[in-house]
Amino acid sequence: MRGFPRHAGRQMAEQAFIFDLTEQSFGTSAELNSRKLPVLVLFQDASSGPCFVLAERLAVLAREFAGRFVFAKVDVVEQQGLRARYRIDNVPTVLVLQDGEVARTEIGEMSDDELRALLKDFGVFRESDELRLQAREKHLTGDSGAAVTLLTEAIQKYPANLRVALDMVQVLLDIGQPEQALGLFGRLPDHARNSDTGKAIARQLLFLELATKTDGLDVRERRIAANPSDLQARFDTAVCRLAIHQYDAAAEQLFHIVEQDAGFNGGAAREMIEVVVGMVMPTDPDKASGYRRRLGNLWAG
Numbered sequence: 001m002r003g004f005p006r007h008a009g010r011q012m013a014e015q016a017f018i019f020d021l022t023e024q025s026f027g028t029s030a031e032l033n034s035r036k037l038p039v040l041v042l043f044q045d046a047s048s049g050p051c052f053v054l055a056e057r058l059a060v061l062a063r064e065f066a067g068r069f070v071f072a073k074v075d076v077v078e079q080q081g082l083r084a085r086y087r088i089d090n091v092p093t094v095l096v097l098q099d100g101e102v103a104r105t106e107i108g109e110m111s112d113d114e115l116r117a118l119l120k121d122f123g124v125f126r127e128s129d130e131l132r133l134q135a136r137e138k139h140l141t142g143d144s145g146a147a148v149t150l151l152t153e154a155i156q157k158y159p160a161n162l163r164v165a166l167d168m169v170q171v172l173l174d175i176g177q178p179e180q181a182l183g184l185f186g187r188l189p190d191h192a193r194n195s196d197t198g199k200a201i202a203r204q205l206l207f208l209e210l211a212t213k214t215d216g217l218d219v220r221e222r223r224i225a226a227n228p229s230d231l232q233a234r235f236d237t238a239v240c241r242l243a244i245h246q247y248d249a250a251a252e253q254l255f256h257i258v259e260q261d262a263g264f265n266g267g268a269a270r271e272m273i274e275v276v277v278g279m280v281m282p283t284d285p286d287k288a289s290g291y292r293r294r295l296g297n298l299w300a301g
Contacts, residue, residue, distance in 0.1 A: 055073060
């Protein structure tokens with residue numbers, strides 16, 4: 001890409017701008033085009049897991065907001081000159097170029113929500129996402145009815161924004177309507193169900209299904225009270241707690257199992273803790289890291 005063609009405005013609605021840059025192409029593909037659109041430059045190492053994850057998230061956003069920003073990648077191993085020029089000490093690092101200058105620098109992995117907030121600061125967003133944020137605030141403050149109303153409005157006006165539908169599934173799960181949530185989730189396309197949010201919802205639906213196969217939280221907790229060494233009751237209790245998003249209570253049961261018998265049910269408790277880490281990480285990375293450290297210490301011991 002050497003700058004946009006004269007009539008690029010008609011093409012931008014269809015074309016996603018995703019490029020690998022070198023020192024030779026950086027001036028035209030990044031600096032020049034930043035005078036027309038925001039350019040997000042990801043400095044990455046191809047062997048880095050966090051870099052790979054961030055690149056995938058940015059690529060998804062570049063396709064979603066096709067033509068509204070440029071996503072450019074720089075391999076710091078191969079492009080040492082650019083790394084030195086922009087003083088890149090850690091990867092991944094994202095630079096936002098605007099009007100030929102660095103307007104923002106972000107170091108480290110970023111979640112989808114953080115990337116969307118970054119793009120919004122540079123004018124790249126959709127009205128449907130604004131409705132999503134309003135609905136989230138309503139839901140978090142206990143007004144889930146208003147959240148459902150806002151999401152319904154957003155779905156009707158902007159059916160192409162599948163993140164709205166995923167939010168609706170989450171709200172339905174949170175307010176105890178799993179059948180409606182499962183029905184809506186099942187109608188979504190594969191790429192929505194396989195997104196980070198979709199996978200998190202799928203795990204919740206799985207735990208709800210597993211919880212229905214137990215004889216209930218109250219019964220299992222009575223079994224634990226009568227026999228604290230009943231590890232199966234503890235495991236089933238953890239499943240039930242996860243189904244209602246009580247991560248700390250579930251984690252305590254799972255850690256107790258690992259402490260008593262790390263090989264219980266083929267290591268199921270340890271694997272479940274890893275799942276909990278993945279579920280908690282997007283909203284509370286410190287807690288998730290704490291779980292992982294605690295598990296690592298047990299495993300090392």
